[in-house]
Amino acid sequence: MRLFLLFFVVLPIALISGIGDSLANAHYKVKFSLQDKISYSTFKYKTEQGYYNYVRGGEYGHSESYSESIHSRDIWNPELKIDFELPYWLKVTCGVNHNVLKFDSGYGEIRNTSVNYIYAPNSTQYNPIVIGENRTESLEGYFKEKVRLSMASTFLGLGMARQFGKFNFDFDYSFSVHKALYGERAKSYYDVNNNFLKSDETSKMEYGGELEKFFFSHNMSTSISYRICRRINLKLGYIYSFYLKDIDYEGTNYSSRVNNLRTNALIFGISFSII
Numbered sequence: 001m002r003l004f005l006l007f008f009v010v011l012p013i014a015l016i017s018g019i020g021d022s023l024a025n026a027h028y029k030v031k032f033s034l035q036d037k038i039s040y041s042t043f044k045y046k047t048e049q050g051y052y053n054y055v056r057g058g059e060y061g062h063s064e065s066y067s068e069s070i071h072s073r074d075i076w077n078p079e080l081k082i083d084f085e086l087p088y089w090l091k092v093t094c095g096v097n098h099n100v101l102k103f104d105s106g107y108g109e110i111r112n113t114s115v116n117y118i119y120a121p122n123s124t125q126y127n128p129i130v131i132g133e134n135r136t137e138s139l140e141g142y143f144k145e146k147v148r149l150s151m152a153s154t155f156l157g158l159g160m161a162r163q164f165g166k167f168n169f170d171f172d173y174s175f176s177v178h179k180a181l182y183g184e185r186a187k188s189y190y191d192v193n194n195n196f197l198k199s200d201e202t203s204k205m206e207y208g209g210e211l212e213k214f215f216f217s218h219n220m221s222t223s224i225s226y227r228i229c230r231r232i233n234l235k236l237g238y239i240y241s242f243y244l245k246d247i248d249y250e251g252t253n254y255s256s257r258v259n260n261l262r263t264n265a266l267i268f269g270i271s272f273s274i275i
Helices: 004-016
Strands: 029-055 060-072 073-083 090-103 108-119 129-165 167-190 196-199 214-225 233-245 247-251 253-273
Touching: 004 060, 004 090, 029 090, 060 090, 060 129, 073 129, 073 253, 090 167, 167 233, 214 253
Parallel strands: none
Antiparallel strands: 029 060, 029 073, 029 253, 060 108, 073 090, 090 129, 108 129, 129 167, 167 196, 167 214, 214 233, 233 253, 247 253
């Protein structure tokens, strides 16, 4: 929490405080940043799979379900960022990146359901009259999933940049459009005592409909750069992103959803200016 306060409260105040070059600076600069982000995400993950077989006098069902709030594994994501610095500390920022969300689910339940219909005394084969049912349900075991979602992204935003000696401070807001590239998942199965039974081979996941392949996010970021020579800087920063749309995908007899996705990322990189 103290780190967040430093990035989102102290640094913007420092940028506006008037220390260093004057308010009337008139420089223009184009700065390229090659950076890598180590990302950590939290979200609600829900997956369901099941089927029912209808037989004479009843039905038999098999279902698998999981729904919990979980977090992703840490993963590195590369990014190219371009800043167009304008007078009065303002700038326009844009860029492209590759984002991977990689996570393991907790234990989901595998259940079997059996239903036997109760018929009225005057019920016949050609006129069945159902007046009730006997339902039994049993826990068969558990499953876990390993999931990998890959997206290419582009972003556009506005920000502030301020130079203090060899240090440069940046504070940005940007809007990202993410294009789903592919998804993979692998399932492992366990008995009721959590003893491992087997694992499925990794399978591809399909996104529901062409429009469902695009996702959007708001991003807030800040960074500190240190000039090591005339035009080259080492860079350290932080990005917070929240997605505006759930990520839905589905396959044969199953559907899954990543909901309320929030991502925190540390930035490590190098930047260089050409003007």
